[in-house]
Amino acid sequence: METKNIMIVGVGGQGSLLASKLLGHLLMEQGYDVKVSEVHGMSQRGGSVVTYVRYGDKVASPVIDKGEADYIVSFELLEAARWLSYLKPDGQIVTSTQQIDPMPVITGAAVYPENLVEKMRAAGAKVDALDCLALAEQAGSSKAVNIVLMGRLSHYFDLPEEAWQKSLEAMVPPKFLELNKKAFALGKNA
Amino acid sequence: MKQLMLGNAAVARGLYEAGCCVISSYPGTPSTEITEEAAKYDEIYCEWAPNEKVAMEVAFGACLAGKRSFCAMKHVGLNVAADPLFTMSYTGVNAGMVIGVADDAGMHSSQNEQDSRHHAIASKVPMLEPADSAEALEFAKLAYELSEEYDTPVLLKMCTRIAHSQSLVELSDRVVPETKAYEKNIAKYVMMPGNAKRRHPFVEERTRKLTEWAETAPINRVEMGGTKLGIITSSTSYQYVKEVFGDSVSVLKLGMVNPLPVKLIKEFAAKVDKLAVVEELDPIIEDHCRKLGLEVMGKDVLPLEDEFSQNLIAAKLGGTVHTGAALEDAIPPRPPVMCAGCPHRGLFYTLSKNKCTVLGDIGCYTLGAVAPLAAMDMTLCMGASVSAIHGFNKARGAETEGKTVAVIGDSTFMHSGMTGLANIAYNQSNSTVIILDNSITGMTGHQQNPTTGYNIKGDPAGKIDLEQLCKAMGFNRVRVVDPYDLKACDQAVKEELAADEPSVIISRRPCALLKYVKHEAPLAVDTAKCVGCKNCMKIGCPAISMKEGKAHVDNTLCVGCGVCEQLCGVKAFHSTKKEG
Numbered sequence: 089m090e091t092k093n094i095m096i097v098g099v100g101g102q103g104s105l106l107a108s109k110l111l112g113h114l115l116m117e118q119g120y121d122v123k124v125s126e127v128h129g130m131s132q133r134g135g136s137v138v139t140y141v142r143y144g145d146k147v148a149s150p151v152i153d154k155g156e157a158d159y160i161v162s163f164e165l166l167e168a169a170r171w172l173s174y175l176k177p178d179g180q181i182v183t184s185t186q187q188i189d190p191m192p193v194i195t196g197a198a199v200y201p202e203n204l205v206e207k208m209r210a211a212g213a214k215v216d217a218l219d220c221l222a223l224a225e226q227a228g229s230s231k232a233v234n235i236v237l238m239g240r241l242s243h244y245f246d247l248p249e250e251a252w253q254k255s256l257e258a259m260v261p262p263k264f265l266e267l268n269k270k271a272f273a274l275g276k277n278a
Numbered sequence: 279m280k281q282l283m284l285g286n287a288a289v290a291r292g293l294y295e296a297g298c299c300v301i302s303s304y305p306g307t308p309s310t311e312i313t314e315e316a317a318k319y320d321e322i323y324c325e326w327a328p329n330e331k332v333a334m335e336v337a338f339g340a341c342l343a344g345k346r347s348f349c350a351m352k353h354v355g356l357n358v359a360a361d362p363l364f365t366m367s368y369t370g371v372n373a374g375m376v377i378g379v380a381d382d383a384g385m386h387s388s389q390n391e392q393d394s395r396h397h398a399i400a401s402k403v404p405m406l407e408p409a410d411s412a413e414a415l416e417f418a419k420l421a422y423e424l425s426e427e428y429d430t431p432v433l434l435k436m437c438t439r440i441a442h443s444q445s446l447v448e449l450s451d452r453v454v455p456e457t458k459a460y461e462k463n464i465a466k467y468v469m470m471p472g473n474a475k476r477r478h479p480f481v482e483e484r485t486r487k488l489t490e491w492a493e494t495a496p497i498n499r500v501e502m503g504g505t506k507l508g509i510i511t512s513s514t515s516y517q518y519v520k521e522v523f524g525d526s527v528s529v530l531k532l533g534m535v536n537p538l539p540v541k542l543i544k545e546f547a548a549k550v551d552k553l554a555v556v557e558e559l560d561p562i563i564e565d566h567c568r569k570l571g572l573e574v575m576g577k578d579v580l581p582l583e584d585e586f587s588q589n590l591i592a593a594k595l596g597g598t599v600h601t602g603a604a605l606e607d608a609i610p611p612r613p614p615v616m617c618a619g620c621p622h623r624g625l626f627y628t629l630s631k632n633k634c635t636v637l638g639d640i641g642c643y644t645l646g647a648v649a650p651l652a653a654m655d656m657t658l659c660m661g662a663s664v665s666a667i668h669g670f671n672k673a674r675g676a677e678t679e680g681k682t683v684a685v686i687g688d689s690t691f692m693h694s695g696m697t698g699l700a701n702i703a704y705n706q707s708n709s710t711v712i713i714l715d716n717s718i719t720g721m722t723g724h725q726q727n728p729t730t731g732y733n734i735k736g737d738p739a740g741k742i743d744l745e746q747l748c749k750a751m752g753f754n755r756v757r758v759v760d761p762y763d764l765k766a767c768d769q770a771v772k773e774e775l776a777a778d779e780p781s782v783i784i785s786r787r788p789c790a791l792l793k794y795v796k797h798e799a800p801l802a803v804d805t806a807k808c809v810g811c812k813n814c815m816k817i818g819c820p821a822i823s824m825k826e827g828k829a830h831v832d833n834t835l836c837v838g839c840g841v842c843e844q845l846c847g848v849k850a851f852h853s854t855k856k857e858g
Contacts, residue, residue: 135614155600
């Protein structure tokens with residue numbers, strides 16, 4: 089199988105590492121060769137962060153380049169737009185509609201662009217946008233946005249529900265499992 | 279059983295399987311997780327040392343005593359530890375010793391983009407360079423065999439993309455070699471001129487033997503494919519080459535980057551029409567090829583700066599370049615910022631307000647340089663703030679003394695700020711040093727240090743008292759201030775700058791991200807009271823923005839630190855804490 093590419097993008101501190109761990113576990117269990125590339129250190133302090141997940145028969149590069157991503161999973165709208173050029177022409181964006189102003193917008197040095205979902209669609213991207221923060225809060229914690237997004241992403245994968253549940257159980261501490269299962273279902277069925 | 283494992287965790291696993299017994303490191307991105315992961319194996323003694331030089335010397339002591347040892351650091355950390363490295367090359371080892379060093383091409387979290395291979399060449403120490411997690415594990419084990427067989431420390435070079443990528447590894451059991459007897463050997467281990475003179479020829483002979491090993495070593499591997507182009511490469515660059523060209527070109531993949539083979543490269547070059555070297559940063563393999571008289575493509579087409587990627591290799595060496603769509607709108611950048619509730623913010627606001635010249639240092643607080651605070655004038659390397667303020671004030675005297683401060687974190691102060699402070703105490707400049715004590719090593723992701731009272735496992739440990747330490751050096755003026763209290767910060771900075779002698783301010787409050795730190799309820803803005811003056815925006819808090827002309831607090835980010843509240847002239851902020 090040709091290598092498939094998933095990018096997880098967001099703002100440092102939003103929980104993308106758990107999402108990539110979950111995907112890594114899921115895909116490895118399906119028997120794929122998997123590479124997951126993360127960012128640690130300074131950019132985790134509220135900067136733009138990206139995690140690359142690649143799987144297939146044999147994966148070489150640990151990173152995804154422009155025009156290569158089959159999926160972009162985004163925690164924040166501006167970040168989806170920032171990485172748009174990494175999406176394949178027929179790729180799928182799954183994004184939360186949450187907006188977090190970056191410091192240049194806060195200081196007034198830059199403007200947060202409007203109508204980003206429509207503009208990304210106009211640029212040819214398939215965009216699945218939903219208010220993951222509200223769904224996460226409904227599940228019991230604003231921190232569960234990552235799992236809401238994973239639930240939503242599961243729509244696009246031809247994998248049995250049990251495989252996702254098994255990876256959730258393996259990657260999430262037992263204390264938070266029920267909450268995260270709820271978050272996953274809310275994302276999936278939204 | 280196969281496992282998905284981070285490159286750094288795979289190094290730790292390799293150390294474990296190789297029977298490593300002692301690890302001493304100083305945290306630094308992207309090397310930190312090697313030691314954190316190793317500390318999870320109870321069989322290995324692990325510690326955070328105050329700096330990389332200490333760490334390397336601890337590891338040397340352990341290998342001298344007969345146990346396999348290790349130390350890890352980031353690329354710039356190897357500069358700090360270069361002193362022991364260069365002479366350990368002469369003494370060699372007793373039990374095996376491996377040094378992990380992680381480069382950061384692309385500077386994801388570093389102040390420069392130096393290439394550690396220069397240190398390997400200059401110190402004449404062999405260097406292995408894995409290209410994925412499986413190799414990271416395997417090379418860590420191989421490094422010990424080479425170390426003991428060739429009587430040398432061995433450098434294991436990681437880079438951000440190998441250190442922080444997960445790929446599949448296979449695990450084996452731990453095998454601990456018998457402890458080597460410790461035997462007194464003055465000629466080998468006491469490096470005074472006469473002995474060192476006799477050891478130097480040994481070093482040159484060792485390099486010759488290692489070069490011979492490199493000619494046929496399985497980790498230097500030829501993968502023949504199409505012969506129109508032959509590429510010599512290593513590390514993550516190898517993966518980009520395979521991604522772009524697959525088997526359509528021939529590849530010489532080098533697992534050992536110092537010393538480099540000669541015959542192997544010449545034979546490979548003879549089999550292909552055209553030769554290229556793909557290596558990030560400096561042209562080390564390329565220069566080696568040129569010295570061998572080979573015609574080679576390299577830095578004439580590939581950049582000296584930044585990381586590579588598959589599209590870059592494709593564009594420069596003739597592969598398929600992928601492109602994607604883009605929006606017409608300018609996408610505002612999202613640089614890292616101090617977190618909401620960061621204890622450094624109040625202090626930097628005070629420095630900004632007082633228009634201080636701020637000589638900075640390495641840590642989260644380097645973000646004090648970012649607008650709107652912009653309260654930093656210089657950042658160079660670990661500890662430079664404290665040394666440089668002394669030079670700054672010696673050069674200009676009273677002209678600068680009253681408005682210049684040095685800022686340094688607790689961990690960085692322990693790393694190499696103490697010696698600079700000793701210089702101020704000794705050579706007496708009227709300098710004001712501010713220690714930003716957030717009770718942890720923050721930027722690298724919360725490692726303990728000698729001021730926190732806990733060791734790498736989180737167990738109680740020795741604790742250095744910063745106030746007593748400064749007083750013992752001879753500082754009469756040492757005071758502690760809470761950076762959440764803007765009035766107190768302002769008073770402390772003004773008074774210590776005005777004082778006629780050197781002083782230390784300790785700005786003390788634990789990092790807001792620490793698990794044990796209890797957060798207050800988020801604040802909210804009474805939009806009827808807010809006059810939109812933007813005073814609260816001057817602190818650059820990511821939780822505060824302007825919505826329809828009024829301040830707005832993001833309640834998912836705010837931790838209720840109350841610094842913004844102190845800047846509001848109309849008392850528009852209030853706590854969302856529920857009564858009762």
